[in-house]
Amino acid sequence: MINKLGWVWLTRLKANRWVNPDRNGWCPVARVVTDAQGTIVHLKGSGLIRLFTIAAPDGGREWWATHDLNLTGLMRVRMAGYAWTIEHYHWGIKQFCGVERAQVRAARAQRNHIGLCLRAFLRLERYCYHAGISWFEVKIAIIRPAVRAYLANPLYTLPATA
Known part of the structure; x- marks a missing residue:
């Protein structure tokens, strides 16, 4: 083809x-x-x-x-450089948006998950481009405050096992 x-x-x-x-x-x-x-x-x-x-x-x-x-x-x-860019994009969308982690069977749900992951990744990429920071820095900037807020005021507590 x-x-x-x-x-x-x-x-x-x-x-x-x-x-x-x-x-x-x-x-x-x-x-x-x-x-x-x-x-x-x-x-x-x-x-x-x-x-x-x-x-x-x-x-x-x-x-x-x-x-x-x-x-x-x-x-x-030159073409190998394009291939590397595409591989880097695929790695990033898997690493930072979890595109392969959809645990659903319905085709529509899978399409929705992939579409939303693409949208989230494009927004992440746009933010990184304008802010001049890496994907890792953005991910840490999102996760650290969330973990700190949860540790300061946990919504759910697990019973002690020992």
Whole structure:
């Protein structure tokens, strides 16, 4: 479907994903030697792709693949930056708004939960942008006064167990 729409995909591959680099047999991408401009290999189910290997921040290696055979290394770096921004957004909405924590079964309730989480996250992001502070600082600024107020005047007390 992506090819029919004319879109370009760029994704990471796991080290054990099988490709055919030289039309002589399949091997994991971890064994394929690539240069800075990438190497054209055959990926099962996708056809010919351009495979890039980059050094990961943790010292390991990451394998990126695209079906755009004309994609240069510089364009891949720019697109990987977009991918990182999207991942950072997904991590933030999970961490600070609990989008994955909906314990409901009904589809409508799930949609409502996701929609409200998105709204809350966008408001949080807007506030962080205007105030010039991080998500963590905003979260602490909300939670600390709430905990202090509860400790000063607890609404519910639990009976002692010992």
